[in-house]
Amino acid sequence: MHSIAREQHKAQGTVPQLCPSALHSKCEVRIFCGGDCRGETYNVTGSLYSPYVACEDRYNSIIKMMWVVAEHPELFETRANEFTFNASREI
DSSP: OOHHHHTTTTTTSSSSOOOEEEEEETTHHHHHHTTTOOHHHHHHOOOOSSEEEEEEEHHHHHHHHHHHHHHHHGHHHHHHHHHHHHHHOOO
């Protein structure tokens, strides 16, 4: 995969960001999906530049999960407390 990325980016000499599509740069959930699997995208589309093949489904799933968290914060209270506790120990 790395060699494919290098070949497609010889002119710039850089490896692409996780999801280099123009759509992704404006997506409000991009930090949660990260462009997903570049290998799967390349295998299906033949390009590392294409958006993730299930982008719309992933987007909808992330939005739905955000609503669940917003409406039922108690479901994630234990995990949030663990994160807060661990973060405070690192300081």
